[in-house]
Amino acid sequence: MQRNHFDTEHNLFRDAFAAFLDKEVVPHQEEWEAAGMVDRSVWAKAGEMGFLLPWADEEYGGAGLKDFRYEQIMCEELARINEPGFMIPLHSALCGPYIAEYGSAQQKACWLPGIVRGETILAVAMTEPAAGSDLAGMRTTAVDKGDHWLLNGSKVFISNGYLADLVIVAAKTDPANKHAMGLFLVERGMQGFERGKKLKKLGMHSQDTAELFFNDVKVPKENLLGDAKGGFFYLMNMLAQERLTNACGAVAGAEAAL
């Protein structure tokens, strides 16, 4: 199908990203599939080249390219080489925007530069064994303990589950209201935060899809994103862009296969 929505800048970006993948990703794909995850060094290389969160403001190290077509190009090129484990779209187009959109000035200044550089890898943890499509059924809770939130529960099918340094965790915050949930920034190394096994899948072998466990994790108050009861709305708002990236990758993957 003839497409005319990309201009010269986009085409140059595509050439640069495709060349990056051919040099830094394709030679390692077999090894990453066997390991069940990509090597984290490729994230830093992508950050150095400006491929992570290109939309982020310059003060955070981004290029300020607020144009979804750059995300589309990356989805398409990753699909062209059949690389599902190096999840730039999840990091850049799904998780990063939660921090940019709902984070405080302090949270953005603290986290976005490392995320743009590929030093802080992101994941989002919504799904639970009994809560997939119906997120309102989740059981993970966060209880306000005055100077911190106490997080308890478990998540499943979390992409970047092993590599992630910062996980956006959805948890219920009011037992009387099933839609009241908060989004909490849980950091690698927080006491009580554990990763379970990497899940075996039919395909996508280089993607570290994993279980995550939260046992009495004390999450500092400053790690709550936005409103403690607004998380359900934030998820519904941001998941639209995730679906768009999935669709871009799926169409490009089908074209590559044909």
Ligand SMILES: Cc1cc2nc3c(=O)[nH]c(=O)nc-3n(C[C@H](O)[C@H](O)[C@H](O)COP(=O)(O)OP(=O)(O)OC[C@H]3O[C@@H](n4cnc5c(N)ncnc54)[C@H](O)[C@@H]3O)c2cc1C
């Ligand atoms: C490879 C992979 C990576 C993932 N990465 C992440 C991640 O990073 N973070 C995260 O939080 N989650 C992740 N997930 C989980 C994913 O978001 C869920 O699988 C998805 O939300 C569906 O939930 P479920 O698997 O429990 O299926 P269910 O919700 O049980 O649905 C099963 C089937 O029933 C259908 N269905 C459900 N409800 C209805 C209804 N009311 N009416 C009609 N049909 C219905 C669904 O369409 C589906 O076909 C990942 C999953 C996979 C496979």
